[in-house]
């Protein structure tokens with residue numbers, strides 16, 4: 573059974589009193605346990621909109637989302653999210669920022685030594701031992717993002733979403749964080765959906781690329797984004813494979829010449 577299944581999903585937003593605009597046009601996607609998907613698409617294609625529906629923040633106009641076989645009706649704690657903007661509480665030090673998320677587990681009576689073990693593991697894996705007593709303003713962007721990722725992972729969510737989470741980072745920091753995420757994914761066999769508009773990031777993260785695009789060739793009267801590519805990708809692509817994949821994604825989903833709704837009637 574797929575851990576996440578998106579079926580015939582349509583999302584429209586009103587653009588006037590009388591008219592809606594289709595943003596997501598009939599999406600179908602099955603995510604298997606331990607998939608590591610790069611969900612890529614041009615800016616504005618609806619990636620974050622899709623995420624808001626999967627996390628239960630917004631409802632689809634029609635269609636269903638199943639999480640572990642059950643229809644998703646509410647916000648699920650089994651989903652972890654990292655955004656581009658760091659999610660740290662400025663008034664607390666890093667240690668507290670990390671442990672805040674575990675309070676519910678303590679309340680629920682979970683063994684404290686297990687929670688401590690999770691804390692120690694994350695701190696070591698993401699290399700933040702020396703930052704624990706510092707405050708967010710004393711950290712670089714990359715360090716803050718490491719802590720945001722730990723916050724999202726400390727309770728071991730079934731799925732981790734990263735929405736343009738590396739968007740504000742320099743190339744070296746990005747590479748380092750990619751390594752950490754990869755290590756966590758392999759160790760915990762978690763499921764990850766890495767959302768990006770960066771072609772290079774998409775093909776160097778994970779083992780599957782899903783391309784969502786408002787630009788596609790064959791449907792002149794349709795509006796809204798569709799999934800136009802869904803392929804397995806090598807974990808460590810060679811330069812040649814990288815180049816081929818990037819060209820394919822550019823051609824299939826990043827070419828506005830294939831824009832399907834040139835006229836928008838308000």
Ligand SMILES: Nc1ncnc2c1ncn2[C@@H]1O[C@H](COP(=O)(O)OP(=O)(O)O)[C@@H](O)[C@H]1O
Nearest residue numbers: 585586595613614615616617618619620621622
């Ligand atoms: N609440 C909303 N009301 C109306 N339009 C919206 C709303 N949220 C997003 N949109 C529109 O939906 C489209 C997709 O946005 P978004 O999901 O943020 O794209 P992406 O994350 O791929 O860059 C954009 O055209 C955006 O303007």
Ligand SMILES: [Mg+2]
Nearest residue numbers: 619620621736
């Ligand atoms: Mg977005």
